[in-house]
Amino acid sequence: MNLKESTLRFIKQCRRVLHVSKKPDKVEYINVAKITGLGIIVIGIIGFIISIIAQLLGA
Template identity: 60%
Template sequence: MGYKKSILEFIEKSRRVLKVSKKPDREEYFTVAKVTGIGIIIIGVIGLIITLLTQILGK
């Protein structure tokens, strides 16, 4: 019966989070999308540089 209590506690905590959260407006959404895109590009460039360096130095 302990699992029912933990499930109910999880549901109550989830409700609390949903009450205080808000839907992002258009500007906030695009800002987050830009930052995420820039991060993905930076990580890709770092991976490309590491791959090129290992190929050059490996020979």
């Protein structure tokens, strides 16, 4: 397969994905934002706890 064929195949795949995808509505967008925010908070809390434990152990 040469460069031209692989490029055309890639473009076809991109067009298919764009055709199938849709813009999220307001409710879906808010839900994704809430889940993402919650994940960031949880990771921050875990990092904070690890930092506190490391300081208590004198590392």
